Amino acid sequence: MPEEQYHKTYLEEQLPVELREQLRADNLDPTHLPTYEYLNSKGFETRGLNQAVKRHYGDEMTLHKFLKEQGFGYRGGEEWPTTHPETLGLLNGYRDSRKNRNGDRDPTVATMESAMRGILHTIQDLHGTSNLLHFARYEAADEKYEVNEQVEEVIDTIKAEKSDGAAENYIRYWKDFYEYAAVRTRIDHNPVMEVEGQYSFDYTPQKDRQPVADEQIRTLWETLKHLPEREHLSEPVANLADRHGLQEWQVMMMTLIVLGVSVGPRASDITRSSCREHWVLDENPHIKFPVRKNLPGQVPVLTHPEFLQAYIDYMEATRPNWNGKPFPSKESEKGSRSAKTLNNWLKALCIEANVELDDGRYPTLQNLRQTWHNQYLEVLRVNQVRLQLVADEQGTKDEDQIDISYRTAEEERESIRSLASRKFEELLPLSELPAIMANTLNESEYYDKQTDLDEF
Known part of the structure; x- marks a missing residue:
């Protein structure tokens, strides 16, 4: 039989020495508990080591537990989890x-x-x-x-x-x-x-955050669409118009509302996002969020992907040095306007449109996210009711049987996406680009006005 690579003597005597030497070589605290990623990057094969400690010390033992017993990392009796x-x-x-x-x-x-x-x-x-x-x-x-x-x-x-x-x-x-x-x-x-x-913080628990009502969403959207035509602007919007140009700010805010309502990102998701790298606006439009623990890394765009594509093309056409951020900033090291700034922009729009929550506060991106969440759940419920109706008509006891027998996963996703798109398009109706975008781009590439007239 070949000699075992990770025997008990190696685990208890050689591994701790080798690991501390590696940590010192990397200018790290030689007693800290390294991550599995770090161990693998330094040639310590964690899968084999994990199997070895289980073999020698029982199924309840893991590599991290074993290393803690060898003096690495925080041990429960210590006041602070550091040895530095x-x-x-x-x-x-x-x-x-x-x-x-x-x-x-x-x-x-x-x-x-x-x-x-x-x-x-x-x-x-x-x-x-x-x-x-x-x-x-x-x-x-x-x-x-x-x-x-x-x-x-x-x-x-x-x-x-x-x-x-x-x-x-x-x-x-x-x-x-x-x-x-x-x-x-x-x-x-x-x-x-x-x-x-x-970063911005909303101290209301997720389940207690008030969504923005459908009628309020429509009010915000219609206010935005007709912003250049308004004779009198509120002070916050007037100040922003002086700083950015009214039509430029209109375009950015329409993009922010489309994202907030139809994708439901957190503020930090928006500031980290890159239009060039993370926005996929093809026949299955979605946005990738690469740093999202315990959350989906890819979220469908449920309405107006063509507007978002037009926004990218507009930014490329009008900003030669654009960094790809949805809301770029030359003053920020990260190249993006902060979450606080975006919430302040939303507050200005709410003041302009006279939209408030029940407690008198102005909505934030967290409230738009709750709107997206609630609307999407409603779509899922409607989809389930449809399945139940089909099951009743066919004499099938379980709607899941309909789902399994007749619909592929892609068909299921497409059905939900279709329902959701109709729902969100009702909240944010749009059939043409804002004037400043239409003057720069070929509008027919994004919206077919003749089709709209025919349908009308």
Whole structure:
């Protein structure tokens, strides 16, 4: 028999030594728990190692559990999930400062501790380090942008896993930690402060967020379509018109409304999206969202893909240096207008159209997302009712049998897409491009006006 590659002696004596040497070579904390991705990239074959630890130590054992027993990563009895000395000292000092200088009570301190532990766990899972100072120090501009991207990954993960209220706490305490540390050690920049402008937080639980009513959506849309014809503009819209040009802003806002209502993205999805890379506007139009934990990575465009294609063509034609972002910004390092800015634009439109939620607040992109969610669920219910009616007519007890026997997965998707498209087109009727786009593009490539007249 061939000699076993991962025997117990190797696992207990050689593997920890090799792993710590590799971590030191990469300037990482030699006691942190590396991710499987990191291990595989460094030649540690995690599938074989995982099978070996199960073989030698039982089916309940995993590679990560085994490495923790060998001294890697956070062990439950530790106060902070880090072994980095400077990070430990600063965390303890930060906690004491909040107690003694801010007068934080024990429940507030406990919330802060929980938030910072969550930050450390997420950082370790994503980036294989528990050194918080790693993100606040850099030697060259490229390094600064790299750590900013890593911080964005951490915040994206936290936002996907936590409620907006909890996520905001995590990020607020993380940012505040760097402010505390800045007068005590070398801090080249506050990375959380650098990227937080891209994020907005709605503290209402997802299930309690009010969708924008159908009639309100139509009011916003009709206001937008006829914006250049309005004699008097509200102050917020007038200010935006002075800054961007009224017709330019109209086009951008129509794009934002189409995205918000027919695709339902989060604000951070929009700011990260690239029209060139992620918008697929063919016979099966959809948008790809590459960084979306616990959410679909590809979402169908349920209405007006032709308008979105026209928007891309318009941007290409009128902005020679366009970076491909849906709402580009030369001032932003990431090249996109922030989530806060997009919500402010939506608020301005709501003021112009006199649209408010039941509690008097103005809708945000989160409320548009809830509208999309509710409308799509309604379409799914209608589709299920159709199947039940067919089952009743054919004497079949189970509508699932109809689905399985007579409809392929593609036919099922097409049926749902067709129902959804009709529903969303009723909310956002459009048969021509805005004037400024029509003057730049060949409108007949996107909308057939003769067909519209014939149908009328």
